[in-house]
Amino acid sequence: MMEKIKKIGVMTSGGDSPGMNAAIRAVVRTCSYHEIECIGIYHGYQGMISGDFIDLNARSVKGIINKGGTFLKSARSKEFMTKEGRQKAYNNLKAANIDALVTIGGDGTFTGAIVFNKEFGFPVIGIPGTIDNDIAGTSHTLGYDTALNTVVDAIDKIRDTASSHDRLFFIEVMGRDAGHIALNAGVGAGAEEILIPEENLGLERLLESLNRSKQSGKASSIVIVAEGDKSGKNVFELKDYVEKNMPEYDVRVSVLGHLQRGGSPSCFDRVLASRMGVKAVETLLDGKSNYMVGLLNDQITLTPLEQAIKGQSKIDKELIRVSDIMSV
Amino acid sequence: MMEKIKKIGVMTSGGDSPGMNAAIRAVVRTCSYHEIECIGIYHGYQGMISGDFIDLNARSVKGIINKGGTFLKSARSKEFMTKEGRQKAYNNLKAANIDALVTIGGDGTFTGAIVFNKEFGFPVIGIPGTIDNDIAGTSHTLGYDTALNTVVDAIDKIRDTASSHDRLFFIEVMGRDAGHIALNAGVGAGAEEILIPEENLGLERLLESLNRSKQSGKASSIVIVAEGDKSGKNVFELKDYVEKNMPEYDVRVSVLGHLQRGGSPSCFDRVLASRMGVKAVETLLDGKSNYMVGLLNDQITLTPLEQAIKGQSKIDKELIRVSDIMSV
Amino acid sequence: MMEKIKKIGVMTSGGDSPGMNAAIRAVVRTCSYHEIECIGIYHGYQGMISGDFIDLNARSVKGIINKGGTFLKSARSKEFMTKEGRQKAYNNLKAANIDALVTIGGDGTFTGAIVFNKEFGFPVIGIPGTIDNDIAGTSHTLGYDTALNTVVDAIDKIRDTASSHDRLFFIEVMGRDAGHIALNAGVGAGAEEILIPEENLGLERLLESLNRSKQSGKASSIVIVAEGDKSGKNVFELKDYVEKNMPEYDVRVSVLGHLQRGGSPSCFDRVLASRMGVKAVETLLDGKSNYMVGLLNDQITLTPLEQAIKGQSKIDKELIRVSDIMSV
Amino acid sequence: MMEKIKKIGVMTSGGDSPGMNAAIRAVVRTCSYHEIECIGIYHGYQGMISGDFIDLNARSVKGIINKGGTFLKSARSKEFMTKEGRQKAYNNLKAANIDALVTIGGDGTFTGAIVFNKEFGFPVIGIPGTIDNDIAGTSHTLGYDTALNTVVDAIDKIRDTASSHDRLFFIEVMGRDAGHIALNAGVGAGAEEILIPEENLGLERLLESLNRSKQSGKASSIVIVAEGDKSGKNVFELKDYVEKNMPEYDVRVSVLGHLQRGGSPSCFDRVLASRMGVKAVETLLDGKSNYMVGLLNDQITLTPLEQAIKGQSKIDKELIRVSDIMSV
Known part of the structure; x- marks a missing residue:
């Protein structure tokens, strides 16, 4: 059994999308609510490797729910694709006493999380953040609306x-x-x-x-x-x-x-980000790992990360028909 | 069995909401697609009583998908609450060869539709249009988003x-x-x-x-x-x-x-309006009546009108908890 | 003659208006451009009295040009209406080596600035920031557009x-x-x-x-x-x-x-704020004081503060006539 | 001396810009206010040649002040560059009893107007409508803000x-x-x-x-x-x-x-359009022709069309300096 989680790291990776800041805020405040610590990791996996961390508390994330982009910044990391890079990242997380990770992004982000979890047994939960809505296991990705x-x-x-x-x-x-x-x-x-x-x-x-x-x-x-x-x-x-x-x-x-x-997230994306952030942290606190938080049938659900990256949410065939009718 | 429907009337009633114009457009174009006629009824039930009708075709509804309000206008009608008023309305519909009705509005609108259907056996389908999202049988009413x-x-x-x-x-x-x-x-x-x-x-x-x-x-x-x-x-x-x-x-x-x-409807409301409009017309063409078109689990569904006005979509208790956590 | 100015204080006072942040940014960057220091004063005159200051440099004001409100915050100060309060404020400014003041606000703000200047000979320049557009000496106040x-x-x-x-x-x-x-x-x-x-x-x-x-x-x-x-x-x-x-x-x-x-300032207000901020600082560097920066005939101009608070920009009588014609 | 004007034609030409509809509305309502008739000409000069006209009254232009584009549509006309084409246009105007023309557009539009006026002595007034703000004689063209x-x-x-x-x-x-x-x-x-x-x-x-x-x-x-x-x-x-x-x-x-x-015009552009529309009609009623209505020093003014097309509003050199300072 996993030890009790006392400190969670949160990061954004891949292309930015509106709602990422709202999701970070939700992760931070849920940590605060459950009286555990939260660390922000800058520049995605690259920041894990370089140890680019910042302490976050409930007040650090005020005034960001309505801001586009991600204040933790995002980046692609070639170094994280190497075993050596991931080892550095792991060492930095351990040195900072980070027990688990919430990672916000898309396919590539989740693939990195899966590998990282396999190698080091490090607890990870993914939140789907991309405007493309191309992730299986959720009807809506953050930023799509x-x-x-x-x-x-x-x-x-x-x-x-x-x-x-x-x-x-x-x-x-x-x-x-x-x-x-x-x-x-x-x-x-x-x-x-x-x-x-x-x-x-x-x-x-x-x-x-x-x-x-x-x-x-x-x-x-x-x-x-x-x-x-x-x-x-x-x-x-x-x-x-x-x-x-x-x-x-x-x-x-x-x-x-x-x-x-870009742009200020819609109400839908802000609410979704809030719900997903709560669920991500509480799932880790429940001792679970390797899931993506998603929205299915208007309910917040969990899908194994492996499954999320394999599939892709299907296009709505009926909507194609609606489109044809509308352009009569 | 009902006779084949050749002409559908469409109206908006009760408080206006963004997406009503998009829904009217969808009803009109679906009629056009299925090569039946469509008549717009001004001022809701009051216009049915006064015979305030307009012929609509696919081109009449161009350029309105992004407009707030309802170009068919809306009104409350005390006269429609009387048997005499409804009889006048029915006579006008028959005189105009209107075979069925799509009515866009909320609780009060649907209550009127149920009574009208009971008295005259007139086929009706409801589309939920109100910003309050207080209708059972749909996760989202038109205009709420x-x-x-x-x-x-x-x-x-x-x-x-x-x-x-x-x-x-x-x-x-x-x-x-x-x-x-x-x-x-x-x-x-x-x-x-x-x-x-x-x-x-x-x-x-x-x-x-x-x-x-x-x-x-x-x-x-x-x-x-x-x-x-x-x-x-x-x-x-x-x-x-x-x-x-x-x-x-x-x-x-x-x-x-x-x-x-007011205001230009969101993409969500425009798409929802389009899907609902198609379903409303095709449900009538299928020989069904007395249903409300709704969105449940991201699917367009039918709920008996009687049921729609009885219940009320429940508040999301979990979201109250999310709200509490977020204001930590 | 005034000594060379090496450090300027900037503050916002009275009701907030969109463009105040853009004006603060312009003041700070103009100081940076002319290689002098800039200090932000929180909460208007009240912050002068309590010594609530912050060092600002060109990077401190990044990402604020498009934000409503004022990050330096604003407040009314009863204490500043007393001689004793103003003396405290003066002492704090001197202790922080602040040589001159740019104050952004309306009538009341400028009245305070005039009194302060009279009593201590402290150089002040005003920037008109209010949505009401009720200041003489400028066709547009910041936030009005x-x-x-x-x-x-x-x-x-x-x-x-x-x-x-x-x-x-x-x-x-x-x-x-x-x-x-x-x-x-x-x-x-x-x-x-x-x-x-x-x-x-x-x-x-x-x-x-x-x-x-x-x-x-x-x-x-x-x-x-x-x-x-x-x-x-x-x-x-x-x-x-x-x-x-x-x-x-x-x-x-x-x-x-x-x-x-509230809200993100229009392009007009952002450009006006930038122009006014530059002029405010450069006017102080020119050894002038007690002016309000304004926009007259599309040109940035100076009006004595005394004059700015006496008058009030006149309503456009011709526009009343236009309004009458339009509602024909 | 020109005869009394009893009917004015209005058209838009060249690239569309936000505020054109507001200007058409102002022209129509000012005609209505002065109890003369107004005719809309579709598709710019091309519509003059093809006689594509519509009667407009105060109510025809309701609900358009906030709409982008131009409901009279715009087009380029090669035929109007020929003497023959312009003769057709003139014949159509005369046949419709149109006494004068308000033409909304840019350089090319005004050049056409000047030629047309020279050839037929037909009274014309121009309103500058283009987002580029590249017309002499006005600090702001319609749509620029x-x-x-x-x-x-x-x-x-x-x-x-x-x-x-x-x-x-x-x-x-x-x-x-x-x-x-x-x-x-x-x-x-x-x-x-x-x-x-x-x-x-x-x-x-x-x-x-x-x-x-x-x-x-x-x-x-x-x-x-x-x-x-x-x-x-x-x-x-x-x-x-x-x-x-x-x-x-x-x-x-x-x-x-x-x-x-595109897009809904800003308040500035709507007000400017209203003021310009009033001035355009009243200038024609004053017996003047061949002017462009413009905004100079916040006042509505007249500039000879010949002059408007020759010059070009100058870039603000001081603003280039402001830009340099801001990017310090």
Whole structure:
């Protein structure tokens, strides 16, 4: 049996997402509530290796619940991929009397946590923090809801121009492996077509669909393209392709880019972060390890980390149908 | 067996909420997709009585998915509470060849729909549209997610002043019978205390809690009060009570009021509205009636209207505990 | 002649306003640029008396340009109104080798600065920070532009409900002595009537105007009321008065309250704060004192503090006419 | 002498900008106030040629003051560059009894207006609507203030990621010929460097500046690049150049693109649009023509159109100095 946990380390790793600060706050305050100590680890696994730690108490995390990014900063660490690097990290944690780890991030973050736990038996709990929503075992990752609102807000603005000028816009949104952002923000913004990695619509069907739009009286159109779309063409090539085949269209491209990751988290993400932070700490205090905290059927649940990194939350097929109906 | 439905009427009733326009759009476009007609009814049940109808097609609802309020307008109708009024409404629907009704609103709206259906056997489907989230059979009503973001954004602003001046703020939010907004927005905004109708915290515990806050080093505090709080005091009386008992506090009050109902819907509410609108129409086309479309466990489901108006979605007790931990 | 200034103190006083943090940042960085030291004084004049100081350098003010409120906090100080209090403050400044003061606030703040300067010959420069825009010698006070956007955004939300329900709304906005917010936000939000302290419209003209609105086909209306309106009735009494005289109207009230003071400053306020901060420090370095930095004809200018507190920026009469034309 | 004007046409042309709808509304309502008629012309000059007109009255423009884009739509017209095209346009205006024209747009729009006036003696007044603020005779074009807030909001979001990952970001903003957006939004967002068309900073000075930033302890940096920057490299080439010369930097690029043109106008732009619309109509009613309405020293003024298209509002040199001081 594990010894009683008296000090927990918390860190963020991988791409930042809105809600990470809220999750750190929740971890820190839950430690405080249960009268154990909490240490922040800067720069993810790299900070574990360099011993870049800071004592945190309930007051240190005031005023951050509404801030985007992560005040503990995030980084990729090649050194942590080596046995030697992880040994240094372990030594630093032991030297600081840290008994367990809450790690906030995505796939890569959890893979590191699993390896670290295997090698040193170090208790770890993961919190899914990424805007891509591409983690199995949770219906929502931290930051995903905020990113959807950010994307929809940006598309609303672009539509002002699209409809003022009767233009067709291709808008690229984040999502290398998963079309969650594209599909949901696309439906939310009333896009005419949505190209996602999970489905190869085919270029001909795109042309058909745009033709149908024209004929149905739509003067302007928005097509959302996920980064990882499998049409074989990037968003600029799509523009060229459509302009060649439908010269009547005045086509423009917008790549939303990094602004999708930032911003003050939505209420949903703040509440989710709070719930997940509490559960992460209390799971460690219960003597459990190697789980990811997730949201399933509106309940906070635990999924083995191994399982979380294997799968990937599935796209909602029914929502694809809704999208088709909406662009009638 | 019901005859094949060829024309559907859609209306909004009761307090408006963000996402109502998106739901109307979804109803109209799903009708268009299934090649049936759609009629908009202005001013809720009152418009049914006065025959205030408009033909709607897929293009009539363009550019409204991101607009707050309801372009079909809403109203309360005393006349619809009389048999005579309902008879007029029925006659108007028949005269316009409307075969079925999608009604978007809350408790009162559904009660009207049930009575109407009982009297005339008229097929009805309800979509829950209210910011209060107080309907059984759905985890989220239309507009609730948007309202949470609006409230949290307002509290974030007020906190700027609270923390600049080391003040205590009582902020009243909507929720006469249900504390969903207060509890979730309170956790999301990092409130120190949250007073909701479902729990009587007691005034003494409030003082204790504020005292603890002071002692833990918090210079400013936010207390969220739901309209329907059962402490026996309204928000201004609470201010006086605390000022009398804790004269060291500089207390202010803010009543957020009607701005909580408005604004462009969040991505979540737009997607939910789209999914609900599709389901509402297709349920009618399937020959079913007297159901409310809802979201349960992230799935679109049907709940008998009778059941929807009886119950009320329960407050999340675990979230009350999370709130307590967060204000450690 | 004054000795060369080597250390400047900066503080905020009175009601907080968006842009105060940006102004502090500008003061600190301008000191750094000119290689002199900068000290932050917490809690306004009260912190001068209690010696609540902090060393600030260019890095201490990173990440605050976009934050509402003031991280140096603000307070009213009764003690500073006494000779004894001011003597303590002076002693503390001297003990900390502070040679000059930049004070950010409104009327009351500047009055304190003038007295302090008179008594001790201590060099002071004022920066106008208040959302009310009621200071002579500047076309814009810090925070005013942000507050206008906040108010207009709130009214836009309320209008969703007003027009969904064909209601008349009375909305109270800040401005005890000056109608700048009411008039500009009223025109910006398309209000039908605007009641300001500078003009007594008269209750009968209000009724006439609302009658005209009704007759011209407006189903809903927004009336903006400045806190300091001279109609003799507060916003709730206005509601009662109109309901009594125009029973066909369904009237509601919204008091926007403290949220008007908060929020991330607009680009305009951030740029203005930066320009003002530079000018404030460089004016002190030029050996000048007792001026307020202001914006006149888009240029940064200096106005004697004495003059700034005597006058008050005039309401734009032409804009009242524009407002009347717009509500035709 | 011109005959009395009884009907005014209003149109938008060139790139859309927030505030155009508010300006159309102001033109329409001012016509209504002075009891003359108003006609909307769709699609700019192209709609004049095709006779694409709509009767507008005070109620037709309700609910648009807060909408981005232009409901009259905008377009470029090659045909209007021919004598024949302009003759058609003139014939259509005469056939519709339109006596004068208010045209909302930028340089190209005004050039068309001047030619049209010369050829047919047709009274025209211009309102400057473009986000670029590159028109002489006005300190602010319609949409410029809104665009600044949109850009600053986007950069705030990107900074969340930049500072979470200690990255350097190059952010491209609009402004082909004028650096107003880049300079003001850059100062507003606290950018470390700002590259504008009006000044060639030189690539070496950029490296020096970034080096200085690194040494002064800044872990992350934002460099704003106007589209029309004269460094000889586009934003992606700048990234490569810096990465080659400063390999310690993790550099990213973001091109903000079309979202800068859209969105609900700021209060400033709505008020400006209202004032300009009133002045445009009343100037025509005064029997004047060939002027642009502008804002100079906070006053609504008139500038001959010929002069407006010749010059270009100058960049504020002092603000470049402020920017340098702020990035100390």
